[in-house]
Amino acid sequence: MVRTVYSPEYCLQYLEQYASKEIFVIGLILGQTTNVRENVIHLARTPEEKTSENGSESNYSMDKVETVKTLLDVSEAWVADHAKHVTRMLPGGMFVQGVFVTSDEDIFEDPNCFSKVRSILNYTYKALGSNSYMFGNSPYSNDRLILHMSTSTKVLTCKSIEINAPNKNTVIKPVDWKFLSKPQQWQRLDCYYEFDEVYPVIVKKSGISVKQQFQQILESAHKTIESSVMFIDGELKDGSESLDQFTKKKKTKNNSKQTQNETPKSMHVSLFVPFENALPETVEYLECDGSIHFSGVVSSSVFMYPKATVSETIAAVKQDIIRSLASRFTMHCDALIDDNLLPEEKVCFNEPPRRVLVPVGSLHLCDYLFPGEAPAEALLSVRELLDLQITEADVICDVETPADTSEFDALDRDASSEELLATPQEASQFMYITGICFAMLVLIVSIIIHYYDSIVQVFSKVVSKS
Template sequence: MVQGGVMGRVVVADDALQDRLTAQAKAGTFQIGLIIGQNTREKDIIVHLAPTPVPDEGDLSSEDEEVMPSSREELSKNKYPDSLPKVVEGTVSQHARQVVRMLPGGLDIIGVYVVTPQADFTSSSSQSKLRLILGATHKTTSRILLETAESKTEKVILHVCTQSFKIVCKTLDLSPTETSTQENGDLKFQRGGSKWQQLSYAYNINLNFWLPKDKPSQSLYKTILTLIKPWAKSVTQSLILINSENPEDEDLLDSSVEEKPTKKKGGNRGLMELVPPKAYKVEILDPCTTLVSSSGLNDMAGSIRLSGTLAGLAFLHNKATVGEARAAVLLDLVRSVVSRWEMHCDSLVEEPPSHLIGPIIHEPPRRVFLEGGGLPVSLCDYLFPGDSCGDACQSAKELLSLKIRKEHVDDSQETLADASEVMCSADISVDGPEELESQGISREGPCSSTQLLLILAVAAVGVGVSFVSLQGSQGLT
């Protein structure tokens, strides 16, 4: 049962989600989770509900602990809360941090849902906690964009009462200029959900970064993010071709979009048929601007090169404009690069410092795409060397509560690279760092491999890669 009120912003979802929420309410157990969907100008579209799992002691990154130092102690209890005030906001924000990596362009975490009694949801302590949870989640998911796009501050809240089984939709604007009052949302369930359009692309990346000596206290994670930001801002100025054409931003992506849903015979409701998304090929032609400072080698402690070809996807609603499509593609690209760097730094925390001198190749995770699970869109995951498609299925189960079969994991878009081939093409040597410096940041021509590679190199004689590894072992601080 959906409870109405004064009509507010329209929120649409598939009927299957209504059945799932009602079943959870009838079970009578508390649950909180993330709402995955898409914000449009006219409405918000809910695609999936991902319940926040029971946290493990090691779930929080060092970055989150810096903001919430008491969270690890609370997480160590390893118990699922039974009411809203007992939820640790760091648990939900860390879940959001992992889930947002699995989303293609166009999709985001647009809110949270709570299954709990009415009295628990409406208490003042619960409402304060809910705002803290939404604020922490918004901050976490916005950070990965590197200030290249604005994350919408108006969030969706779904409350499912375990006593009346009613589903209430609210919206809350987290902007500091807005009041903290929740507004009624106009929740509509429809069979078959929404129709989607798919955009796919491949992007050749070849970035060289010099590591400065003057920031010894800053972690490798933050140092590289600082260096990636100029590239991220530059790539947002790219020319985006769609099916080899350059339409105006105001044009509809699909000019033949139908206004009315397709109806099946014998049905008494409008049924949106589950048809495959209309597919588009995208080319990203970014400006070849040199973003690296030409300061001397004496100011540098090491260098890092990111090289390879990235595969990406974005999904848009059926009435999306070309401008929305371009923004979704660029968001996916930036989010993909930052996600891999975050995961790479997480993996370095457990590795001992290296004492080798000379270039070292690290392979950050490659992207795979997940289909099925009853969703109309594809999701993604990242696999390190040695990981299998089964690991991606396990991640989908744990983080999204989705059952994905191994044969529905597409791991062919990005493949493992040949390390010796990349070393030859990298053109990095201890004796010739000046050549690297003169290259700046280059994106000319396709890469010989289809896997993003991170090359940790020597910047000057006597300064080894051990410095870089040692910095990385400090974690995301």
Template structure:
């Protein structure tokens, strides 16, 4: 028996209403959450057409084998930034058209296509998307987590749906049948977790190797910081709970015996261990540095879990991943902006000290849902630009008044070796006199794969804990 996918009814309506506009196919992403028993799909979004295709209305019909894999994976990368903790790109879909008059012939050819061309296309696409997303993650899937991803093929002529899954850990895996079931009101059955994380991360930039770029230094540093977040202690509504307990344990039950969440939002606080355990040796390392990067500020984090008997460990895992994702995404966006504005890395490092304002997080609700997605904006970006980016990436209409801009003040300081010592001593007290306001509009046309990261280097004796939350 294959996996079961519980799908919000509005997703089915969206897929049915997709207009092929004379094309042979339209592809896109399926978004939701995995669980041990079943998966939940709450959103589908088509991959936007390229600009040159929009500008050429007489563009010839695209063939199935002409699907732009690089374009589709870049769209997946952009959309993954917009997902809070707990939500993932679960797979891909493709809608094809078969202009056949005879229903039986159409069904036969549909089955034949799925077993050859379309099936192979979906196989390639789902593995390419997962491989691209995995490169950016600061965390790894656990052995207990579901490793199957879904592919959905819809025939626009017959509305017939074929749902299959592949094991992303096995490139040679064969397709397995899966159930695709619609359910009304699925998007309302979610619990939210919120947390404010305060960070002051210092990353030394190595000068001992010419091959160590700013990107590589910061990425390595952030990987070390990520271990602190992974090993932290998480308080839910001020309590430490056993990870195998149900998140809603102690909640009142209705007359039907179902658990009712009297509070759909949980406050999370993070305790992080600043150094290794006492049974591990901690040694200082002398390193020749050309400069440093310091990331300082507060970030708003949010995660969601489905209300069907969620465990504490599921909620904590979703929050951990949102913390790691949002910090890495902000850094990546800033470095992309430096590239877009043609500010070379050498120029940044030759400056004695530069301050950059990191983007703020913006939340927006999915229409008719308790779940909110997110995006990032710099100070001089308008609400209209953010709305347009949501529409472009997610293919869903949103209202400007629904945008919720998180109250955050974050800066990134890049210092050269001229003033490295001062930077190390004064990072807590010094404030940017005139921050550089960088501007970025996250359009898929940029297609830039710059990954940036930051790290904490903590060398001290003994064990101490530090609140990273209100």
């Protein structure tokens, strides 16, 4: 059975735009795969490769641009880095599905070109899988798309290959790519997940960095979210039921009519953690060097194909929350000057970037803004990473509010007094001394009770003699 992929018609116009200029372009295919359908949502050109002065690859902040004119000159690491940045911007359930190329060569007939494309896809797959909490690779299939448009004939060809397969066993599968003249309908699901946890900081001999501590927090958060139960509009649904069946039942129940072109209303998602899963398996008493109070609300907006199942939707929402946390932690750690987990200050406040939404067709992707950054900063990321031209007014900035620092300011004022904030060592000494005093008091009371009768008799004899 031939694999079928659906995409909006503007993707064809996007390819023709570059093919008409007869220039080489490589980029990413972004979309969603479910058990019933595969949808492409956007094609994003990979930015021109940027290098440092010594010729080594660097990040996207470098100014020196190296123009790549042929597929054989493309750096696998540069495309993979682009894929990692774009994955941060994708909601849960969306993935990098492959690459597209506009060139004069027939990449499927030229062995060198095809080998290069396969190398790029394999390298990208490994790079996206290096951080499991980013959910960079789709769990549904190891096949990746290769879309090619000839700059000379304007012929469009799409095929797929299996990632990490031996070269001799690589099977090229045909793909039927269909462009939709009408906008694809999506079901939006919104969730606000609140975190309010305190995590101990234990510094071992080898030390611990902010990044290592955040990885431990991610691991704990992932276990909690995976064990949670999801309610859609306040109802617990069967995992095999599709989302459109859910909406049809609600329309029938409310006796309301909905036109075919009307956009379905957003569904509200709530995640509840079972009580037994909220408790740790074992309780350990450890002397800590400090603690991290992890508090805030993660805004999640997931877009699913209406015929996707509830199980697929649950997985997408949970992916979105963890992917968002992993993205913020990575960006926050990259921005830190000092990676030391325990600063000189007794209380230290850190605010990771907050989430904003950016429109892509009929749905939204996301970006992250650090404290003090304006929506214009998101335009730069969208323009460079997604190859989209949007205005500052298009950026939705109110899905998450900036952090309230009033509580921290109060703690910071208290921290100026050495008497009010004890160091971890002082706190442990205080608890240790308190424990000894209490034990001595219990011992004295026990002795009095044990020898109570003897004391009473001696006291009676003394009284009688007197």
